[in-house]
Amino acid sequence: MESKNTGQSVLKQKIADDLKLSLKSGDKVKLATVRLLYSAIKYAEMAKRAKLADAKIANQSELTEAEMVRQSELSDAEIYSVINREIRQHQESIESYKNGNRPDLVAEEEAELVIIQTYLPAQASREEIVAAAKRIIAETGAAGQRDKGKVMPKLVAEFKGKADGRIINEVVSELLTQG
Numbered sequence: 001m002e003s004k005n006t007g008q009s010v011l012k013q014k015i016a017d018d019l020k021l022s023l024k025s026g027d028k029v030k031l032a033t034v035r036l037l038y039s040a041i042k043y044a045e046m047a048k049r050a051k052l053a054d055a056k057i058a059n060q061s062e063l064t065e066a067e068m069v070r071q072s073e074l075s076d077a078e079i080y081s082v083i084n085r086e087i088r089q090h091q092e093s094i095e096s097y098k099n100g101n102r103p104d105l106v107a108e109e110e111a112e113l114v115i116i117q118t119y120l121p122a123q124a125s126r127e128e129i130v131a132a133a134k135r136i137i138a139e140t141g142a143a144g145q146r147d148k149g150k151v152m153p154k155l156v157a158e159f160k161g162k163a164d165g166r167i168i169n170e171v172v173s174e175l176l177t178q179g
Contacts (some may be wrong), residue, residue: 011040013077016117029108033115037086041074044082048072078163083119090116124163129171132158136173145176 015038020029049072056068074082090113097105133155138144140150151172159168 009074009076009079011079011119012074015041015079030110030115031114034111036118037083037116040086041079044078045072046076048074077160080120083116084161084164085119086116087113098139100107104109121162124159126167129159129163129168130175133168133171133175137172143178145173148172148176151176 015034019031019034019038022034046092049068052068052071072087090109092110093097094106097103097109133151136151136154136158140152142155152169155168155172156165
């Protein structure tokens with residue numbers, strides 16, 4: 001799912017477009033939130049580019065700067081990982097602010113969280129996760145917690161960006177404990 005004109009992902013282009021729109025509309029909360037998200041994506045790309053540069057030096061490869069920039073562009077799947085990391089950080093902040101009795105900051109973080117979550121695909125229901133987990137458990141012949149490693153990678157890959165890893169882990173643990 002790459003944008004035809006720039007080579008960047010469609011999701012990154014949507015976030016960049018939303019950044020411009022929120023700048024024009026004057027929506028300060030959305031502007032700050034989308035700017036934060038776009039910045040997190042750019043930092044992830046810089047980290048990826050740094051790894052490529054290290055590999056280039058170590059391998060003495062002939063990667064040009066333009067090729068490194070192109071290869072460091074994040075895919076939609078990688079951007080979903082960045083988005084999920086931002087969501088977890090906001091959820092942790094909300095909990096901290098609740099514990100610190102700061103309802104003003106809780107409301108601010110919750111408003112930002114809602115905006116960030118709009119960039120995720122429709123989230124899978126617990127029932128969908130349970131059904132897929134049962135199918136994968138049957139396919140792999142998993143029979144107990146020791147076989148969790150057979151099930152988790154397949155299930156996580158299937159629900160990448162569509163379900164929180166903690167929920168997937170809970171479902172698999174419950175099903176393998178029952179079985």
